[in-house]
Amino acid sequence: QKEVEQNSGPLSVPEGAIASLNCTYSDRGSQSFFWYRQYSGKSPELIMSIYSNGDKEDGRFTAQLNKASQYVSLLIRDSQPSDSATYLCAVNRGAAGNKLTFGGGTRVLVKP
């Protein structure tokens, strides 16, 4: 079992729709959770961080964390073609700056 698992996709979403991405993790000691967006050929860019159970909203993005079920999700509302990228889920133990364990990433395609 991988430490952090994501559906590789591609997740095809019509423009304006909601994209829903899921991530599960195996280490119950994980305390910090992140979503990074990576465009092809570029380095990852932090879009969301979440540390406690529940929802966290930032613009069109909402992260959801459920530690009991060991999953974290990302919703992208009003998806735009510019949201087409690979979304990486990452977790770590302890402080936010500790080393990260990444999932394999979910490729999202937003079609006009």
Place this chain on the structure above:
Amino acid sequence: GAVVSQHPSWVICKSGTSVKIECRSLDFQATTMFWYRQFPKQSLMLMATSNEGSKATYEQGVEKDKFLINHASLTLSTLTVTSAHPEDSSFYICSASPRNQPQHFGDGTRLSIL
């Protein structure tokens, strides 16, 4: 926000050459930086944790004599790929963070060994 600068962005060199990649934190001090490698269509794999003033911590399977890491100051870590061969061709990315904040990544270095 936290800015991490990586240089060079692109390197093409002959087999057997050693290549040095720099990672700088521009607006904060970083006692720890991380080096990742990413092959096409794969996720990031952590290679090593760079610790200011002490030896780097390498992940299992990463050759420490081949991938030399130096973290001589609080704003600079370097990764040297020694005697590079075509199989070392990859996208190398560093990351760092201000204290207790999420990691931010440099722009990456695309290394191509002929």
